[in-house]
Amino acid sequence: MTRNPRRADFPLLAANPDLHYLDSAATSQKPRVVLDAMREYYERDNANPHRGAYALSARATDRYHAARGRVAQFLGASDADCLVFTRGTTESLNLVASAWGHANLREGDEIVVTALEHHANFVPWQQVAIARGARFVVCPLTSDHRVDLDALRTLVNPRTKVLAFNHVSNALGTVNPVDRIAAIGRAVGALIVCDGAQGAPHLRVAFDTLDVDFYAFSGHKMCGPMGIGGLLGRRAILEAMPPYQFGGDMIEFVRDEESTWATLPHKFEAGTPNVGDAVGLAAACDYLDSVGLDSVLEHERALVRLATEKLRAIDGVCIYGPKPSERSGVVSFSVAGIHPHDLSTVLDQDGVCIRAGQHCAQPLMRRLGVSATARASFYLYNDEADVDALVRGVERAKEVFAGSELNENELVPCRGAR
Amino acid sequence: MTRNPRRADFPLLAANPDLHYLDSAATSQKPRVVLDAMREYYERDNANPHRGAYALSARATDRYHAARGRVAQFLGASDADCLVFTRGTTESLNLVASAWGHANLREGDEIVVTALEHHANFVPWQQVAIARGARFVVCPLTSDHRVDLDALRTLVNPRTKVLAFNHVSNALGTVNPVDRIAAIGRAVGALIVCDGAQGAPHLRVAFDTLDVDFYAFSGHKMCGPMGIGGLLGRRAILEAMPPYQFGGDMIEFVRDEESTWATLPHKFEAGTPNVGDAVGLAAACDYLDSVGLDSVLEHERALVRLATEKLRAIDGVCIYGPKPSERSGVVSFSVAGIHPHDLSTVLDQDGVCIRAGQHCAQPLMRRLGVSATARASFYLYNDEADVDALVRGVERAKEVFAGSELNENELVPCRGAR
Amino acid sequence: MSDLQELYQSIILDHNRRPKNYGSLDEANRSAEGRNPSCGDEVRVELRVADDRIEDVRFTSAGCAVSRAAASIMTQSVKGKSRADVDKLFEQFHSLVTGKVRPSEQEARALGELAAFAGVARFPIRVKCASMPWHVLQAALRSDAAASE
Amino acid sequence: MSDLQELYQSIILDHNRRPKNYGSLDEANRSAEGRNPSCGDEVRVELRVADDRIEDVRFTSAGCAVSRAAASIMTQSVKGKSRADVDKLFEQFHSLVTGKVRPSEQEARALGELAAFAGVARFPIRVKCASMPWHVLQAALRSDAAASE
């Protein structure tokens, strides 16, 4: 079977023709152009930006500024100053929960999240709720693991100050109807926070017209390097918020008794910026645009459909989440009598890399009634050979564990819609 | 004049033989081995560590773990779990001020910092003092710009809960007597926080025997990439502290109502770790050890001595800070009648990169009575040709501005000891 | 035998399917729990200790075949043993699963069913699955009797 | 002329040395301050405005030669001008210092001493030094008269 020609763009995949990398929801592989861009930055333009009055530092400043513009454009944000570079989604969400939350939340206020959330969009809100005496509310799911909009409508009320949810669930791949969810929060004036970690890599985001106040994302999941990500926010909210961290680049005046802050985006970027990785992320945006996000999603969905079909045909396989057309590149499943961890070991023997575990989503796992699932996630470099290897691997695992009939404690109740 | 052969190790310097990079206190250039290590990680071992049960993810985990061990060893810390990777010094200090500060500071408590601090070790403490109702105290300097230990002894008292100071001043290069300062805080049981941003790149740090509770540093100033740095802390204190950010990798259990935390160092590392840059920083430690930190410091001091002598011989030049033997690789100075910013532009024309400004140290600048200084900072790749170019540039600037006799508003009171 | 067959020997699969000493112990005077948050594995061990001897032991677990089988075989191997015996046995077991030493035939015989875990050495990421029950057992042995009663 | 000599023309050095309209204005009814925290530059502009005309203007500054000379020459150029005139003049000045347009001889003559800043175009990082006083002037013109009195 001929492999996806895009593998050639990714040095790690090109060097390992037999590797079936199906863990892109955890982190994507990096195209050569991204690695080249970072290296070229360090070899040609490296200096501390903003701070130097010499030409090399001006070049570093320009590179950083251009990277911000490029990433903002990729996400459909025309006001690039409203893009704050962070280490990634986790830091972006902590920034909002901490800086906005501590300034605005009072006893009796309510924060609503969904049962689909990654810990990064769950625990920061839970903790700020505890700290501020607010009520922390978890919106339940439908039987096919989508956010239950009817339930959400009853949970959201005038005391709701924050509504936080993900664009796409990392554990199940569920694509959430951002506008419909946001509208429910808007009706009561809540802050709308969208965790885009799994959205930005796969779906075209148009921040200017998306009805959310904050959108958080990670570079490393969208072909960019580790160590960089961002937070898009509405200007008026960012300007009214106190800073998150304090230090160089984010101040205006430092008196002994008090300090004043720089303008956006600097106010939220304390310390030496991560220019190298920002340049890498901008190159990742170029790369993704050269492929076209629409064709990325179409490609993934075709593989997800195929994998879903073939896995479903195997006895004992249970697939979680809604139907493939409502999912991005994720297939989360279990095999009766085989713990996901053991399944992963068997698959790994054939170079098939899947994720086995809780996917940083313990609240969801509790609601699914499982301690772990197996998750295969697809991206633009995957192909049918990957699907076949996955399916073969599951069959092989069943052979290895043959005779190991279900035992009671292993029984995984399959409540997946598919 | 033959150039320093170490320039060949640094692609940016090797490609620009006429560049005189004298801004390493802002950020260092990167040796090829560091860039190679990062690239090799992304091309061979890239995956999300900790989370995957497949071999590629295990390799990524091993790389990250090994990087932590290597960096901890470089800084003389035998308990590598007490090294928390952060984005850099600024984040490390914010982590301590926020997580330790909010949990432990009460009204009436006092926080003492010195007038030599970078904003990153000043503003976080100032702000947590404001938030907690604590008193924020700035220790004055001696006339030759060292921390005034006598004054410190009178300021520190049983209400002092935190004593924060830098190992080396970025603005002046002053090397502080860490143990003597720490002893003053220890006597009253204060938390001892050392900003090592300018220490780690130049001085051998032996964390195990250094009498501080926290030591913060940045990778990008010590030949490593941007986007990574660390915080070394004492185990008992780290274990007793609440976490800083919440999300994946730092939790143990997430219930709907509350969560519990992972063990060190994970508790303080929420989100996908920055493996690529951690690997780069470990390679930087290898590189620095291959040169030998002692010879780095000796080399810098020789250049600082030479630059100090030659600059001092120029009419109108004023050098700040103590004598070269009490400084690391920094020469901070001013030229009468020429604003540092203009000086920097003139020098830049000859490829001499210096920093002109406040060096993120407004409290210090106020005390020096200047609005800015010029700063040349030396590192292991600099050489006498750099010193000569600097001196020639200053003379040229004087020619350009010739006839521009001092005007009253430009008058910079030279209170430097040297 | 492939690495995989070596890891998932029938002895291990059998113990996974029908673990021995599974459940809770009514007259336990020591207990401990261990968790691996990243993969969701959990093990609980309950003991009755008298005169520094393990009189009885039971466990419960949610986790992979390796950890469950390891727990099951462990409980069989440690009955009647002292804390020192357990530490020594775990040391041997740990050397085995990390592949540090290949046990002699005699040593392997002394390990009994524990020897089945030699295949883990080829799967470094699974070492912690096999060791976890032992860590929990050691924690239980060191736990304060009064506190866990 | 080298780029450097072009930047630091004697006209600029003279204004830096002996700035015109330096100090504060007793009957000011508008004022504003601007700062560049990274390099420590500060400019303060005070104005007396009547009938939308700048009757008088003064400035103080701590900063580099470029920003001080720019402020000094600016104060000379804007006396008697309206807000619209100032905006138009700044637009021309800004095109000049960013090198967007090379002014015709006639235009250069109209700019007067401001034309001396053409050399800034070769030093992109210094553009903000030359423009900063203008931004502060514009802010002062837009400031609320009552508030700044």
Ligand SMILES: Cc1ncc(COP(=O)(O)O)c(C=O)c1O
């Ligand atoms: C003494 C000192 N502290 C803190 C910092 C902040 O380091 P970073 O910007 O890497 O966070 C710096 C460098 O800018 C410094 O020199």
Ligand SMILES: Cc1ncc(COP(=O)(O)O)c(C=O)c1O
């Ligand atoms: C939905 C979702 N939110 C948040 C995160 C956290 O992202 P990061 O680890 O890059 O901070 C992830 C990925 O792990 C995710 O999938």
